[in-house]
Amino acid sequence: MAKWLPPMVLIILVPTTNLENDDGSCRRHLSVLNWPQITCTNVDNSFFQHFVASPNRTHWIKCTNCSLNVIDERTFNFLKNNVSYVELQASRIRTLKRLAFNKLFLLKYLNLRKNDIDYLEPKCFTGIKRLLHLDLSFNFLKILTNNIFSDMSNLDILNLNYNQLFYIQPYAFAGLVNLKYLYINHNDLKKLEDKMFRYLPNLKILYLEHNSIVEIHQNAFFNLKNLNFLYLNNNSINFLVQYNFKPLTSLIDLQLRLNNLTEIQVSSFNGLSNLRTLHLSNNNISIVKPYGFVGLDSLKVLDLVRNKFVLIDFSYFDKMENLEVLWLNNNSISTFEISYKSEVQNSLVILDLSFNNLSMFNYKLLYSKMPNIKEVVLEKNSMNCDFFTNMYNFLQDKNVTLCVSSHCNFNETVVYIDDICSEVYVTSTDHVYNSTDFSTDCSTNFFGSTVFMFIALSLALFC
Structure with missing residues (x-):
């Protein structure tokens, strides 16, 4: 008779993180979009490595006042998950390592604003091909290296505002074929380089305000054929070369307020056949060269407020x-x-x-x-x-x-x-x-004199 043995059960004890810790570090609730959300407070970068709060049922993870320091491929080591929104704002992150988010393959929104990030390691964004919105604003980035966003073909919005960017390498934006909105306000860019936006063929809105831009290369806007809005306010631009904006055939609104322009050169805006509004206020413009505004066939609003004009010739506006x-x-x-x-x-x-x-x-x-x-x-x-x-x-x-x-x-x-x-x-x-x-x-004196003369004459006749 066969001898039956009781089945062996191997139990491996692994340290885990519960949803409700003793200190109440995490809680589950509904997000502003009515999706399941887990919000964690005051946790460090090892916290999520042993996380057992069913992320496969969670769409949104948010960290508040955390100390994550370094994000690497072990930080969000979720084998199965439905996480599509991650908010790590003000979480004291300094470094993003290779494959930092690759386990979050359904991720669509990633908020990394107000951290201490000064460098993006190559391939740190590999694996999140569905990402639509990346917010890196209010960090300390100085350089964007080649191919850093190459795995983000679906990205729609990229926010780089309030960094310290002074150089963007030639292939930094490679792969961003569907990007629509790019924000690079409040950085330290001094020059827009040759074809620096060539890999953004579907870009609609480009913000470059509050930099230190002095020079725009003649081919800086190459391949931006779908751009509708370009904002270059609050820079130090002092010269526009001929056909500077010629590739921008779909541009509707161009803003160059608060720069150092002193004159409008010949054909500065030639090629902007669909432009509707041109804002040049708060410059030092005093001269418009012949054909300075040629090519602005669709322009409806021209803003030349607060410049240095002493003389205006109505012929400046011919062909508009x-x-x-x-x-x-x-x-x-x-x-x-x-x-x-x-x-x-x-x-x-x-x-x-x-x-x-x-x-x-x-x-x-x-x-x-x-x-x-x-x-x-x-x-x-x-x-x-x-x-x-x-x-x-x-x-x-x-x-x-x-x-x-x-x-x-x-x-x-x-x-x-x-x-x-x-x-x-x-x-x-x-x-x-x-x-x-x-x-x-x-008339009174004349009347009095006449009466006197008449009386005198009468007396003389009767006497």
Whole structure:
């Protein structure tokens, strides 16, 4: 008879981390998206290595006030999981090692902002091919090395704001073929290198504000044929070469506010055939070279506020057949030249010349060059009463509102006219009163003298 032996059971004791630790370090709840979430507080980088809180049923892991220091391939060693959102904000992370997140193969959102990361080890993002959003803002990155994002073909948003980036290697963005939004604000870039964005053919929005950019290579924007919005505000750009933006055939909005531009070169914006708004305010521009704005066939808004213009020639804006709004306020314009040869701007609706030094200009000729104008703003210039009131009456007859503020209120204009003409009216009125008194006195004296002479003549005849 066979002898039956009881089955042997091997029990291996492995240190584990429970969902609810004695110190209450983790808790399960619903995320803002109503998904299962585990939030852990005050844990270190070894904590998740022995994590048994059923991550396969969890979509979201969040770490608050943690001390993770180094993330490597053992940190999130989950064999099976459905984790798609990981938030490690302000977790004192210094280094991302090779394959740091490769076990999180369903990951779509990774937040690493406000850490101490100054270097990304090669292949640290390998294995997370489904990632859509990567936030590395508020770290200490100085260089982006080649192929660092090469395994992220589905990435949609990359946030690199508030780092210390001064150099981006030529192949740093390789692999990001579906990236739509790229944020590199508040870094230390000084030059946009040749073809540095070549691997971003589907990019829609590019933010490069608050850097130290001085120079833009002629081919810096090569292959950005789908870019719609480019923001270069708050840099030190002092020169634009011809055809600088030519590859950006889909660009709608270009912003170059608060730079050091002094003049608009020939064909600086040529090729931007779909551009709708161009913002050049707060530069030092005083000159527009011939054909400086050529190629802006679809432009609707041109912002030249707070520059150094003393003279404006209306011919600067030739060939802008769709221009609707022209902002020239807060310059030092004392001369507004309008030639009979200048092209007619049929589309222009708003012209703002406020806060300049204009005393007069040929407003009748100007109106003939912009026959569909609706508002002309002339607040704070040097125009006298007669000129301003004549212009006001002329434009009013043409159904054009002459404004003295950005609000363009009719009553404000009337009050303004009263103010600038008050002294003239007072002087004129005093003069009329004095003339009237004098004529009255004269007629009275003449009448008295006539009576006296008539009496004297009568006495002489009768005597």
